[in-house]
Amino acid sequence: MEYEFTVNGVPETIAMERKGEKILVRRGDRTLEAEVRVISSNAFSLLVGGRSCLAIVARDKDKKYVWLSGRTCVIQSGKEDQRLTERGDDRALNGKSLVTAPMPGKVVKVNVAEGEAVRKNQTLAIVEAMKMENEIKSPLEGFVKKIHVSAGDLVDSEKPLLELEAKT
Amino acid sequence: MFKKILIANRGEIACRIIRACREMGIVSLAVYSEADRAALHVQLADEADCIGPPAAAESYLNMDRIIETARRSGAEAIHPGYGFLAENPEFARRCESAGIVFIGPNSRALELVGDKVRARQTMEKSGIPIIPGMKHVSSDLDEYAAEARKIGYPVMIKASAGGGGKGMRIINSEDDLRPGLEAGRREAKAAFGDKAVYLEKYIEDPRHVEFQVLADNYGHIVHLFERECSIQRRHQKIVEETPSQALTPELRRKMGETAKKVLEVAGYNNAGTVEFLLDRDKTFYFLEVNARLQVEHPVTELTTGVDLVHQQIRVAAGEKLSLKQEDLAQRGHAVECRIYAEDPGRNFLPSSGKILFLREPRGPGVRHDGGIYSGWEVPIYYDPILAKLIVWAETRDSACARMGAALDDYVILGISTSIPFLKEVIAHPEFRAGNTNTGFIKKHFENWREKEGPDEWLTLALAAAALEDLSPSQKPAQAAGTAEAVASPWQLLGRWRIGEKA
Numbered sequence: 001m002e003y004e005f006t007v008n009g010v011p012e013t014i015a016m017e018r019k020g021e022k023i024l025v026r027r028g029d030r031t032l033e034a035e036v037r038v039i040s041s042n043a044f045s046l047l048v049g050g051r052s053c054l055a056i057v058a059r060d061k062d063k064k065y066v067w068l069s070g071r072t073c074v075i076q077s078g079k080e081d082q083r084l085t086e087r088g089d090d091r092a093l094n095g096k097s098l099v100t101a102p103m104p105g106k107v108v109k110v111n112v113a114e115g116e117a118v119r120k121n122q123t124l125a126i127v128e129a130m131k132m133e134n135e136i137k138s139p140l141e142g143f144v145k146k147i148h149v150s151a152g153d154l155v156d157s158e159k160p161l162l163e164l165e166a167k168t
Numbered sequence: 169m170f171k172k173i174l175i176a177n178r179g180e181i182a183c184r185i186i187r188a189c190r191e192m193g194i195v196s197l198a199v200y201s202e203a204d205r206a207a208l209h210v211q212l213a214d215e216a217d218c219i220g221p222p223a224a225a226e227s228y229l230n231m232d233r234i235i236e237t238a239r240r241s242g243a244e245a246i247h248p249g250y251g252f253l254a255e256n257p258e259f260a261r262r263c264e265s266a267g268i269v270f271i272g273p274n275s276r277a278l279e280l281v282g283d284k285v286r287a288r289q290t291m292e293k294s295g296i297p298i299i300p301g302m303k304h305v306s307s308d309l310d311e312y313a314a315e316a317r318k319i320g321y322p323v324m325i326k327a328s329a330g331g332g333g334k335g336m337r338i339i340n341s342e343d344d345l346r347p348g349l350e351a352g353r354r355e356a357k358a359a360f361g362d363k364a365v366y367l368e369k370y371i372e373d374p375r376h377v378e379f380q381v382l383a384d385n386y387g388h389i390v391h392l393f394e395r396e397c398s399i400q401r402r403h404q405k406i407v408e409e410t411p412s413q414a415l416t417p418e419l420r421r422k423m424g425e426t427a428k429k430v431l432e433v434a435g436y437n438n439a440g441t442v443e444f445l446l447d448r449d450k451t452f453y454f455l456e457v458n459a460r461l462q463v464e465h466p467v468t469e470l471t472t473g474v475d476l477v478h479q480q481i482r483v484a485a486g487e488k489l490s491l492k493q494e495d496l497a498q499r500g501h502a503v504e505c506r507i508y509a510e511d512p513g514r515n516f517l518p519s520s521g522k523i524l525f526l527r528e529p530r531g532p533g534v535r536h537d538g539g540i541y542s543g544w545e546v547p548i549y550y551d552p553i554l555a556k557l558i559v560w561a562e563t564r565d566s567a568c569a570r571m572g573a574a575l576d577d578y579v580i581l582g583i584s585t586s587i588p589f590l591k592e593v594i595a596h597p598e599f600r601a602g603n604t605n606t607g608f609i610k611k612h613f614e615n616w617r618e619k620e621g622p623d624e625w626l627t628l629a630l631a632a633a634a635l636e637d638l639s640p641s642q643k644p645a646q647a648a649g650t651a652e653a654v655a656s657p658w659q660l661l662g663r664w665r666i667g668e669k670a
Binding site for chain 1: 358509514517520522577579580581588591624627628636
């Protein structure tokens with residue numbers, strides 16, 4: 001059975017099959033054999049060629065957080081989300097950029113006005129979260145097209161703060 | 169001894185103090201904001217009372233409300249923890265006049281050392297070495313520019329009312345001074361309720377070495393040796409250890425005696441920490457007194473065998489200090505890592521969200537001081553510290569190895585934490601060699617990103633994600649009857665067959 005995931009924006013597919021007491025996991029041209037013991041609904045003990053690995057999985061909507069033998073990664077179910085390619089620098093390349101809050105917090109200050117010209121790395125706004133002020137810097141040189149927030153607003157992660165347009 | 173103590177704090181430190189109260193047979197009263205109803209400290213305490221809305225200024229910094237809560241519930245003492253009201257002399261004074269014991273220094277000593285600027289003046293007069301810089305604060309921004317020119321760039325902006333990196337900025341040129349002062353004042357105001365800042369000479373890449381001191385109400389003072397806290401990001405400590413690799417027995421004795429003198433000059437009682445900067449040629453400067461229980465106090469507890477919170481409570485209740493300087497010794501080595509809700513791969517940006525799963529590390533010599541649990545939503549309103557991981561071992565090498573293993577064993581899923589970053593700090597050859605200073609993170613970990621795991625690791629992680637898809641908890645129709653009985657993977661995997669197509 002095939003499973004499709006996305007890790008750090010990269011699509012990953014594995015095929016997993018049962019063989020006697022074991023599972024066979026094929027990814028690309030390599031196949032791994034592991035003996036599985038289900039410890040609980042989200043913890044799996046894997047023996048891979050005698051090497052013992054514990055995997056713990058926690059799910060939040062379409063995201064799975066996987067801890068395996070000391071490392072953690074975020075695995076999204078399904079193929080690469082269209083949103084990812086639309087986000088961030090790619091949009092800057094298209095001449096427009098939506099600047100979003102990097103984490104939930106409170107807008108302390110908006111340093112620019114609509115129509116204002118901005119340099120790359122200029123501070124656009126300050127968002128406070130957990131008592132630390134974080135400067136939101138411009139990803140490009142251009143001007144401020146639209147401002148969506150004002151000082152005092154509470155913002156969610158990835159909520160648009162303002163829109164920029166690159167200098168042409 | 170007190171019968172009931174109100175703990176005017178939250179998170180791991182509130183939990184730490186509540187445990188001490190329980191051990192001493194004292195009833196603990198937790199206070200919480202509306203954002204913290206489900207927080208761990210509320211669950212652990214014997215009693216709990218809501219003190220207001222989420223914003224700290226309206227809850228954990230609300231002096232009237234906290235004192236009123238203590239009075240109404242019959243708490244005889246208030247332990248402020250660290251941060252919030254811990255170093256606020258007005259709060260200590262109000263407690264004193266309300267007849268409630270403030271578990272910390274008396275308000276006059278607190279006022280002196282809590283006002284970093286006045287402390288600098290006083291200590292200089294008593295012959296204690298201080299960092300060159302301003303010995304006053306001002307409301308006139310132009311005056312700061314003049315002072316900065318006099319001191320010479322780079323200068324450091326510091327909050328007069330507190331530490332912890334809040335309000336602190338390094339300023340390299342006059343252009344950056346005004347925005348730096350504005351941001352520093354806002355942060356200081358938000359963190360301490362006082363916006364005053366001052367400037368001092370920025371000493372490049374010093375070691376940060378501090379001494380733990382305990383004083384009773386009768387003038388008896390002991391020091392419990394040093395902690396080295398040079399590993400910092402955003403001027404905030406993230407790894408602390410004791411003993412320091414930089415001190416010789418002679419330097420340790422000298423700094424310890426200076427630390428005791430600082431408290432004596434300040435007329436100080438209860439627990440305090442005297443912070444020093446140690447420059448490259450091992451000259452030390454008095455930095456400030458942290459007039460509170462420190463975040464990193466556990467490393468001292470593990471190496472000296474003294475429970476600092478118990479001592480604080482005893483001294484506050486008027487007991488004489490039973491510890492004698494000559495009886496105190498350092499045994500073995502202890503290291504602490506602060507576990508923050510932050511993304512070290514994105515310039516330590518705070519991360520909030522739900523902790524979907526938590527497994528704390530265990531084992532000999534491992535201590536975990538936490539304020540979190542599986543299923544808890546980390547609020548955005550407060551400092552992002554989640555927990556502290558502390559290890560003890562006979563030598564520094566084995567303590568570092570033990571810390572590395574404990575971090576490997578530590579599972580927090582659902583939010584980004586500093587754990588992967590801390591692992592690399594602890595494993596770094598320069599850290600292992602003891603070559604630490606406050607520029608360590610910038611020098612060795614600028615623009616750090618977590619390295620990708622081995623290919624096989626990702627394959628297994630993906631397999632685990634696929635296995636979880638098949639788990640009964642994800643199949644509500646089955647879950648009710650069979651979830652408890654799951655023992656064999658084949659009950660889960662049995663619904664597909666060898667060679668079956670998806």
